[in-house]
Amino acid sequence: MSNYDVQEYVTVTIAGQMFGIPVLQVHDVLGSINLTNIPLAPPEVAGALNLRGRIVTCIDVRKRLGLPAREETGQRMSVVVEHHGEPYALLIDTVGEVINLKSEQLEKNPATLDPRWREVSAGIYRTQDNLLVILQIERLLDFAGNASAAA
C-alpha cells in the first residue's frame, strides 16, 4: 500500500453525525472559547475569538448544514482550520480521533443527500460502525459569497 492513497482525517461529531476533516488542514482543537458576537454577520458566523493573538472567525457548522441549534448547553469544541491564510474556527459538538482511510474507499455522495450537505461533502467513507462525511473546508466557508451578494 503506497502512502499517497491513504488520507488521515480528524473525526468530529455534529448532531450525532460523524464528519472527517483532512488532518493536514487542522491547526488547532479548542475547548472552551470566549466568543465575541459579530452583529449583522451572516448567520453562519458565530463570532470571533482570540487564538494566541490572532483573530479567528468562528463558523457555526450546524447552521451551515441547516441543523437545529444544539440543545444541551455543555461545552462546545471547535477545530481551527486555515483558508486563504485566514484562520477559521469550526464550531462542532465533539472531536473524535485521527483515522487513516484509503482514498479508493471514498464513495460518492448519495443523490438523496440534502443539497446543503452535498455542497460541502467530498464524499462518504464507510467505517466499521459509522458513516463518515468528509468536509471540504473551502466549500464549507463558501457561504460568504452568497451572503455578501445578498447584503
Added chain:
Amino acid sequence: MDDLLSEFLTETNENIGIVDAALVALEQNPDDGSQIDNIFRLVHTIKGTCGFLGLPRLEAVAHAGENVLGKIRDKELTVTADVVTIILEAMDVIKDLLETLEQTELEPEGNDADLIARLNDVAYGTVTASAGGSSNVVELVEEVSEADLEAAFAAAAGPDEVEAQIRPLVSQEVRPGEVSEAELEAAFNAAPGPDDEPDEPELVAEPVMEIPVVAEKKTPEVAAKDHAPKETSLANQSIRVNVELLEDLMTMVSELVLTRNQLLQMVRGMDDNEFTVPLQRLSHVTTELQEGLMKTRMQPIGNAWSKLPRIIRDLSNDLDKKIDLVMHGAETELDRQVLEMIKDPLTHMVRNSADHGLETPKERLAAGKKDTGRVVLDAYHEGGHIIITISDDGRGLNSEKIKAKVIENGLASEAELETMSIQQVQNFIMRPGFSTADKVTNVSGRGVGMDVVRSNIEKIGGTVELKSEEGKGSVFTIKIPLTLAIVSALIVECAGERFAVPQISVVELVRASTDGRSENTIELINEAPVLRLRDRLLPLIHLNEILRLETAADEIAEQSEVKGDEEFIIVTQVGAYTFGIVVDRVFDTEEIVVKPVAPILRHLSIFSGNTILGDGSVIMILDPNGIASQTGENLVGDHTIEEEMQRDTSENDKVAMLICRAGGNEPKAVPLSLVARLEEVDIETIERTNDQMVVQYRGKIMPLVTMSDNATIVETGRQPILVFTDNDRTMGLVVDEIVDIVEDHLNVEMASSVEGMIGSAVIRGKATDIIDVGYYLQKCFGDWFGGGETAAFGSESSSQKILLVDDSPFFRNMLVPLLSVAGYEVSTAENPTEALEMREAGKEFDIIVSDIEMPGMDGFQFAEEVLKDERWAGTPIIALSSHTTPQDFDRGRQVGFSDYVAKFDRDALMNTLSQTLRAGGGAR
C-alpha cells in the same frame, strides 16, 4: 522584475523628482552654481545608468538634456524660462518612458528625435562658436555602440591598469547608478583614455560606466577584498530596506504591544509580585521598540511636496499668473502609508488653489493686492494628528456662484440655501460632481475634484475643513492621524456587547436621559430620536438598532421602563455630518491595533476592523463612515446626509398632522392647521334636525358629520369631534378617537377613489388616509344651505375666478374644494408652464394663487413671468409657501407677489383672497 532594473527605476524616479525641484530653484536663482552642478550630476547619472542597462531611447533623451545642462554649467548658456522648460520637458519624457518600462520591463518603441533636436538647438544653436565641434561629438556618441566603446576602451588601457585606477571607486560604490559624476570623472581622467576623444563629460561618461563591470568581472577577489574595509561612511549611514519587511515588523510589534497590554491588565489586579519589575521593563522596551519602528515608517511630508514647485511653476506659465509657493514644516514626519494616501489629494488641492483660488495679476492689482499670489502649505503636529493647511490669498469662494451651481445641479433648493450658513454653502464644493470653474481647463474644473479629495482623506480617518472669505482667500485644513497602525479608540457597550469607536471621529460625549431629568433629553420627532445640543438638533442613532441587537434583556428593560434613565451619546463627525450614537455605557479609551476583518465579513461596512483588547477578548471596531452611510438612508429616506444636517431646514417641509381614527382601525390624518378646535361633546347633547346631527356649540348650532354614513356613534359618554370653522360657520367632524399629533413630511402617494379622502400617505411609517376636509364642508354646508347659497358665501361677486398653481396634488385637492365652497371658481395648474399656457390660451383670472417651491420654474420666477406680459400683469398673485421668513416676504413682494400666505393658514388665505380682490376691484 530584474533587481537591477527595479533599483534603477526607484532611483531614477527619485532623481528626477530632485531635478524637477532643483530646476525650478535654479530658474529663480540662476547664479547658484551648486544647483546646476547638482542637476548636471543627477542627469548625468541617469544617462549613464541607462547606457549601462541598454536603454538607448532613455539614454538619448538624457544625453541631449545633459548637453544643455553642460552648457549652462560652463556658463555658455544663460538660464532662461525657455531653457528650463525644455529641460523639464525632457524630464517628463524620461518619466513617461520609465513608467512604460516599469509596466512592461521594456523600453517603448519610438524615438524622441524632435525633442532631442530642440534640446540640441538650445545647446548649440544659440552658441554658434562651439556648435560645429560639439555636434559632431553628439553624433559620435549616438552612433558608437557600447560594444565598440568597450572594445576601444579595452584597447586603450590594459585591464590591470584600469583596475588599479578604479579600485577605490569600485570599493566605494558598487552600484553603478550611484557613482557620482565627480568620482567617475576623476577616475577617468586618471585612467589613460583614447586620446582622440575630446574631454567632454557626456562622452566620457559612456566608457566610465562600463568600468565597474569590467573590473568586477575580471578581478572579483580583489574588489571583494577591498570592498569590506573601505566601505564608505555613506553606505553605513543608510540602507535600503524593502517596505514589506518594515510592514511585517510593524505587524509583529503591534502584536507585541497587544500582548504587553494583556499582561499589564492581568498584573494590574494583583499586588506587588515578582512580575511587576520585569513587566515594567518589558513594557518600557516595547514602547521604545514601537516608537522606533514607527520612526522607520515616518517620512517627512516634504516628500509629498517635492513635486509641487514644479507643478506651480507650470501652472503659472499656463495660466499667466504669478504664483509664490511657500512651504512650511516640510520636515514634519508622518507614516509613509498615510503619506502615500495624501499625496494626490494634496497635489490636487494645491492645483485648485492656484487655478481657482488665485486671480490673474491684473485682477489682483485691481483688487489692491500684490500681483504675485501666494499659496502657502503648512504642516505641523497637533495632539496625535498632523494638520496640513493649504491657504491662498486669492479670490475666495463665491457663495453666490456656488448657490447658483447648487440649484442648477439640484443639490438643494433655493429656500434651503437661504437658511444655510456661508460655511455650509461653501462645503458644497466637496460634493460629487461639483465644480465652480466656468471652463474646464487643462488644470482643473473637470468636476471630479474636491469630493475625491475628501473621500480619500476620510478613507484614512482624516477630515477636511474649509474656510473661505470672499476676496481674501481660502484655507483648507486637513487633519489626519499620525499613523494607521495603532489608533486610540473609545470602548463602548451596547446591549451587553462591547465595541470600539476610533477616537478621531468622536467629537464629544454627552450623557442624556429620556425622562427629562437631566439637562440633555432625547426627544422624538416621528420616532426619530434627536438631541438638542446647544444651538442645534443632533440626529441620534441607537447603536443597538443599527446592529440589530435587540436582546431579551433589552426588551424587559423597555417594558419595566427602567431603561433609558441614562444613556450615553457619542457625538460623531463624519465629514460635515455630525450625529450622535446612543450606547448604553462608555468605558475608557484604549490603544488598539486595527486588524482587518475576515474576508467573509468584509461586506459589513459598519466595521472598519477588529482587534484584541488588553483583556484578550476580540472586539469589533465601528466605522463611523459606515454607520453614517447606513443610517443616512434610514433616517432621512431619499434625502442625503448633508440635508439631514440641515434638519432644521427640512423640518419646515414637515406638516403637523392630526392623527385620528374614525370608521375602521386604519389611521386617518388631517393637517392640524385646518382644525380649529378639538372638542368632546356629550352624547346627550346631540340633537337631530332635518335628518342631520347637530349640537349647540357656543350659542350656535353646529352640524356634525360622520366620516361615512354607517359610522357609529357611542351610545353614552362623550364623543370626540374635530371642529372646523369657516368664518362664522362651524362644522364638527365625528371621529372615534384622536390618536396623536405628529410632524412629518406629507407626501400623498396614492390618490383615493373614496369620497372624503384625498389619498394615502405614509405617516409615522403607517399608511394613513388623508381626510378631504373640503369634501365634508361641502357635504355639510351643501346639504345644509342648499346648492344655490354656496356661491354667495364669503365673496363679493358671484364668481371670482382663481387660478391655483401648485405642484402638489394634495394641495390642489385640498384647496380646490375649500375655495369652491367659499364661492370661487377655481382652475388649477400643475406648474407655472401650464399656467402660462392658459395665458396663451387667452384665459383670464381675477387672482392667482401660486406655490413657491416647484420643480423647474419656481414661484418667484413665475411671478416675474406673469408681470412681464400685460395680459396678466394686472392680476394679483398670492404666494403660498411653507416657508414664511421675513426674507421670503421681502423677496415675494419684490418680484411682485401681492401677498404671501403660509400654506396651511386657511383663514389667512381666505382673508387675503377677499382683501386682495376687494382692493383690486377698487383699483379697477
